[in-house]
Amino acid sequence: MVPAVATTLSVRAPRGLLLHLLTFAVVLTAWTLVSASDVVSPAYLAPSPLEVWDAFVRANSYHPIGGGVDRVVRGEEGYFLWEHLVVSLRRIGIGLGIAVVVGVPLGLAMGLFRSFGALLGPYVDFLRSIPPLAYIGFLVAWFGIYDTSKVWLLVLAAFPPITLATINGVRGVREDQLNAVRTLGASQRQVITHVLLPATLPDILSGLRVAVGFAWTTVVAAELVNGLPGIGGLAYLSGTQNKIALSIACILVIGFTAIALDAVLRISEKTLAPWRGKA
Amino acid sequence: MSEPHDRSVVLSGVEHRFRARDGEVHALDRIDLALEPGEFLTLAGPSGCGKTTLLRLLAGFMEPSSGEITVGGRPVRGPGPERGVVFQQPTLFPWLDVRANVALGPRLRGAGKAERAATADRYLDLVGLHDVGHLRPYELSGGMQQRAQIARVLAADPDIVLMDEPYGALDALTRERLQDELLTLWRETGKTILFITHSVEEAVFLGTRVLVMSPRPGRIVLDEPARFSSDEAQVPPEELRALPAFTETVARVRGAIQHVEPPPRRAG
Numbered sequence: 411m412v413p414a415v416a417t418t419l420s421v422r423a424p425r426g427l428l429l430h431l432l433t434f435a436v437v438l439t440a441w442t443l444v445s446a447s448d449v450v451s452p453a454y455l456a457p458s459p460l461e462v463w464d465a466f467v468r469a470n471s472y473h474p475i476g477g478g479v480d481r482v483v484r485g486e487e488g489y490f491l492w493e494h495l496v497v498s499l500r501r502i503g504i505g506l507g508i509a510v511v512v513g514v515p516l517g518l519a520m521g522l523f524r525s526f527g528a529l530l531g532p533y534v535d536f537l538r539s540i541p542p543l544a545y546i547g548f549l550v551a552w553f554g555i556y557d558t559s560k561v562w563l564l565v566l567a568a569f570p571p572i573t574l575a576t577i578n579g580v581r582g583v584r585e586d587q588l589n590a591v592r593t594l595g596a597s598q599r600q601v602i603t604h605v606l607l608p609a610t611l612p613d614i615l616s617g618l619r620v621a622v623g624f625a626w627t628t629v630v631a632a633e634l635v636n637g638l639p640g641i642g643g644l645a646y647l648s649g650t651q652n653k654i655a656l657s658i659a660c661i662l663v664i665g666f667t668a669i670a671l672d673a674v675l676r677i678s679e680k681t682l683a684p685w686r687g688k689a
Numbered sequence: 690m691s692e693p694h695d696r697s698v699v700l701s702g703v704e705h706r707f708r709a710r711d712g713e714v715h716a717l718d719r720i721d722l723a724l725e726p727g728e729f730l731t732l733a734g735p736s737g738c739g740k741t742t743l744l745r746l747l748a749g750f751m752e753p754s755s756g757e758i759t760v761g762g763r764p765v766r767g768p769g770p771e772r773g774v775v776f777q778q779p780t781l782f783p784w785l786d787v788r789a790n791v792a793l794g795p796r797l798r799g800a801g802k803a804e805r806a807a808t809a810d811r812y813l814d815l816v817g818l819h820d821v822g823h824l825r826p827y828e829l830s831g832g833m834q835q836r837a838q839i840a841r842v843l844a845a846d847p848d849i850v851l852m853d854e855p856y857g858a859l860d861a862l863t864r865e866r867l868q869d870e871l872l873t874l875w876r877e878t879g880k881t882i883l884f885i886t887h888s889v890e891e892a893v894f895l896g897t898r899v900l901v902m903s904p905r906p907g908r909i910v911l912d913e914p915a916r917f918s919s920d921e922a923q924v925p926p927e928e929l930r931a932l933p934a935f936t937e938t939v940a941r942v943r944g945a946i947q948h949v950e951p952p953p954r955r956a957g
């Protein structure tokens with residue numbers, strides 16, 4: 411029995427990988443064929459994978475501006491593509507940081523003090539139900555078109571899921587865990603730091619994952635307005651300038667970054683809260 | 690810290706009613722009881738009679754519907770470190786390993802690293818869990834979790850230990866070993882212990898006083914001294930359980946439980 415299981419496992423892993431590679435090759439081939447054919451014209455609207463790769467490399471290096479002009483420029487719009495990405499990530503980082511600093515204590519307080527939670531609950535629910543981009547006009551009016559308004563937008567996008575997850579976590583803490591630590595001599599503050607916070611950590615991390623997904627979508631969209639440098643801004647601008655290959659390169663980078671962010675959070679969930687679902 | 694002088698526990702006219710969906714549950718009915726310092730009380734009774742309720746009231750997890758509970762003359766207003774609780778379901782913290790769970794009491798009161806380590810060692814040894822100190826609680830079996838919980842409570846050094854069917858989930862061998870360990874510890878430290886059990890033999894073997902509770906609403910229907918655990922004459926446990934005095938007490942306690950089961954009609 412055991413050897414049989416072992417065999418299927420050892421066969422299945424490479425087979426899974428093989429299937430993935432095969433699918434990927436099919437997708438790339440189909441893409442190449444479509445771009446080579448005349449289905450889409452003019453041709454620059456359907457760049458091949460290779461052209462996208464070239465655009466990606468150009469955007470990350472010093473390159474001649476082309477068109478007969480003898481000048482070398484840095485990346486795109488004065489920044490390398492990775493710098494555009496870093497700027498977007500920085501906006502997210504600051505926005506999420508503020509959202510955590512505000513959202514977690516707020517969620518703890520709302521979960522701990524039921525009447526306080528009941529009082530503020532509807533407002534948090536309301537904020538959560540608004541698509542964050544709806545705020546952008548008003549935030550620009552308040553904070554101008556530069557980074558401040560974008561960071562505020564991300565705070566507004568990210569803090570409701572974090573707060574709601576924290577409340578949920580606090581409400582899920584077993585009462586006897588609180589009782590137990592009190593009988594061990596914990597002060598009110600120690601009850602919070604030694605039990606309430608660690609017990610809520612898994613929920614806070616899930617809330618953070620939701621918030622990151624939200625914030626990423628939002629930042630890319632928010633960069634449509636004065637978003638340079640910024641990966642979303644570059645994706646938009648290059649599209650409007652008919653640099654389709656560059657635009658697609660940006661889109662791929664946005665997608666892969668989102669997947670990588672989520673993977674990092676999933677791993678940190680596993681390492682920071684390994685007991686999740688077990689106790 | 691807790692004051693070592695007066696730590697007698699007094700319950701006067703304690704009643705408890707739970708508000709349930711379909712009306713009220715009258716769980717406890719006028720309990721008058723005094724726990725003297727150093728006593729080892731065992732409490733037996735049919736399931737659902739209110740034993741856990743009584744323990745939770747003593748622990749300060751809830752307030753009685755009427756009556757009062759005092760510890761050392763002061764009314765109980767909430768949980769306190771002088772009253773340790775071994776829950777029926779182990780409530781270890783999964784974000785700490787077993788060792789850190791055991792050392793939590795000393796850590797909360799600000800003990801130094803060396804003291805914490807020494808305390809953890811001592812109590813992990815006592816319950817035979819030294820090898821698994823680095824594991825998380827959910828990596829232990831139910832019986833091991835219960836032993837870890839007992840170690841954690843004892844390591845916090847409460848004057849009064851409230852234990853809710855702590856050995857119910859253990860195999861017979863571990864159970865007997867832990868019974869002996871608990872007795873040794875009790876003799877050494879002179880703690881007051883309230884030990885809830887559904888095993889009559891266990892109640893009689895461990896207790897200096899055996900209490901039996903009636904079905905709902907719970908009342909104390911038997912309050913019987915027992916001397917087997919305090920006997921200095923080192924009778925090995927196996928022989929002790931065969932003593933006529935032991936079997937007689939067991940019979941009397943069992944009789945009291947059977948007598949109240951099924952519930953008698955309340956007269957007046």
Ligand SMILES: Nc1ncnc2c1ncn2[C@@H]1O[C@H](COP(=O)(O)OP(=O)(O)O)[C@@H](O)[C@H]1O
Nearest residue numbers: 707708709714716736737738739740741742743
């Ligand atoms: N939180 C609660 N709400 C309502 N009823 C309860 C609650 N806790 C216990 N009870 C009821 O009180 C009675 C005594 O329960 P308990 O003290 O747990 O009994 P025991 O520990 O002796 O088995 C039972 O009938 C139980 O259903």
Ligand SMILES: [Mg+2]
Nearest residue numbers: 740741777853
């Ligand atoms: Mg019970």
